Amino acid sequence: MAGALALGAVGCSSDNNGDTGNGGAASGGTLNVRIAGAMISTDPFAEIGTNPWMLLRQMYEGLTSLDNNFSAIPMLAESWDVSDDGLEYTFELRDDAVFHDGSTMDSADVVYSLNYYRENATRASQLANISDVTASDDTTVVISLKSPQGNLPELLGQPIVIAIVPEGAADNDGLVNDPIGTGPFKIKDFANENRAVLEKFDEYAPVDVPASEFGGHKEALVDEVVIEAVQEAQTAVAGIETGLYDVALNVPVQDVDRIDGFDGVSVQSAPGTNIHAMYVATASPVVDDPEVRKAIYTAIDRQRLLDTTVKGYGVIANSYAPDVVSWFDEAAGNYWPYEYSVENAIKLREASSYNGEPIEIIAGAPTEQGQNATLIGQMLEEAGFTIDIQKLDHATYQSRLNAGDFQLASTGSPIRTPADLLYNEWTCNGTPKRFGYCNEEYDALYAEAVSTGDADERKAKFAQLERMLKDDAVVSPWYYIDTQWAVSDKLEGVTVAKSNFFSAWNISKKS
């Protein structure tokens, strides 16, 4: 099994900023961006949340990135090759990538970064299959695996990047106070977690790969980027109206029309990959019966959830995998055997082991989660279930999720990619406490899917996993939310990202 991906030999997407992926002319000026939550820290190994990565992705890059179909493209590595047995990946590095401290990236930095991630990162388990990382020469890195992993390039380039930093930079929490990456912007000021100022990195060398929402060709066309976290929705709307922000992410759905009417501002949208769904703890009492779960799913009117909670700005989801990913299988992905019907839900409930026990739905801090939980509760009560809704703060919700101390949970999450990460959650060793699902047949099929280097074969196996989860009534996806940004008319080059990850590169600002 061998494959090589050369620089430039990548398919284009219609969402690119131009066919060649070049940005426009540099405009200078300051780009003001509003995000919805705190950026917390500049350490890419510690942070795993969406909001911190709104900042970090402007500064850090990985060996690979993703195109708009979520397939791997070159970034700091210009090409890679995999051995016939699938146990060794050889990455050829670029020789022109420069860190923000002026040093040139080489293999020692990559070895350091990947090993640091494996030992210290918050999500170190993602690289658990790596047995060793070595440098053959200054521009060649070899990653040895314990078992074959066809999606390794996609894993290294996922939206929350496995960042490459200078050797030693992360020691003693060095990146917390002195972040050094290779991105088109570098930190200028980060006095508190709610406001960051970035400045253009003049030595940044763009790659000759079409731009995508995650990477590819990047150019810093503005001199400065100010990212401000504004948690209060109406404060953000006031800021949009008064021109404080050039781009505001996460536009409140109830204000879309109003904001679209502001002078000099328009709301731009794209079909999103953020999903609202329901987690089911299949080992918990009452819902451990698949027939009870099938009755619950049949009682849920997902269109009503979509129309009520997000005012229809989205599409029904039949899978945790959105249809834009290259590994989405039409048949399995669109397969959903639990069409809404109160009548059928009642019949299924009566035929199940359910005896009127209260079923608890938990929801976390975001307003939409709570609203969905309330609506689901009403729907399930219409089908004859007794429901108890608990709205919890973030930390309590997370703890109960991770401990599997729940029955149903209203949730929202960004895309999990590559497929390895998504489907791993239902393996016996994935997050076993949370879902309580442990199926040897599923695990065996998962291992086959992950290890194959053939993309079509991998896709087919993940499709089988998809069907298995649905037939066993283990997953309950509801809808994907449209990504909506308020964008100033002064900007050029803004492409609304399906993933909602904002990129400050390739955007210019008219004075």
Add this chain to the structure above:
Amino acid sequence: MLRYAMRRIAYAIPTLILIAIGVFFMVHLLPGDPVEALVGSEATQEDIEAAKERLGLNESLAVQFGSWVSGMFTGDMGTSYATGRDVSIMIGGALPITVTLAVCALIVCLIIGIPGGIFSAMNKGTLLDKFILGGSLVGISVPSFVMGVLLMLIFAVWLKWFPSSGYVDVFDDPIGGLRALTLPAVSLGLLYAATMARIGRAATLEVVSMDYVDMARASGIPELRVRFRYILKNALIPIITVTGVTFGGLLGGAVVTERVFNLSGIGTLIINSITRRDYPVIQAAVLLCAVIYIVINLLVDILYAAIDPKVHYGDNG
């Protein structure tokens, strides 16, 4: 006076120890785990255990408490679980914002509240008195976040006189900083101005009814001098006491205003830290607020004694 001050400081130490113990155990009793809030819902069990090890959360509560307290004695407030930064740096960045906001709000409070209360008392029973009383009732009744949103709508969105949110350092850009703080300071200060007006009115009315005021007038002392030297000076004594307490309240009550106007002050820091169960930050910030409150109260008592010659802090003071 010095002995009194030293005694007050000595009494403060066991108070602070009790607060430290209380806040430490209260945050640890909260449901929810800081590690799981940190690692998120897709973390594996290995990720969770590794994070607990890294943050020292595998240690017993007694060991964790001992580490924290011993660090505080050496000025080490610890490291934030969430940000990885020194807690002292985080608080050092947030506290000036809240203090600046509180000072500006206090100025609004005093400028509106004291003259309002005094004029109301001096014109008791008149339309002016009724207007000021009514206005103070409205000020007390309207929550500060409602006032904040209204002020933002009128003065930032419609009139565009002030920015709608955000903070500018007054030492870097005095004009920009004061413009940015105007709306939050007014929305926060008006609430306390209403209370101050009522207290000022009551204090003034009490002094006006005193015999020495009638005596001063009867002696032929000019009315202006009577008002300033005999009435105002004595009415200010309880107002000063309330001012100190008000400043402490402004520091703590600014959290809602900080949220509305997106100011990264100590209130925002504490709220975010509670959400994340960032124990070192919560503990240090709460303890610091307690220290500030104790110091303010001590200074107010000392000032009180300096102004009122009848007040003497002896051995029993």
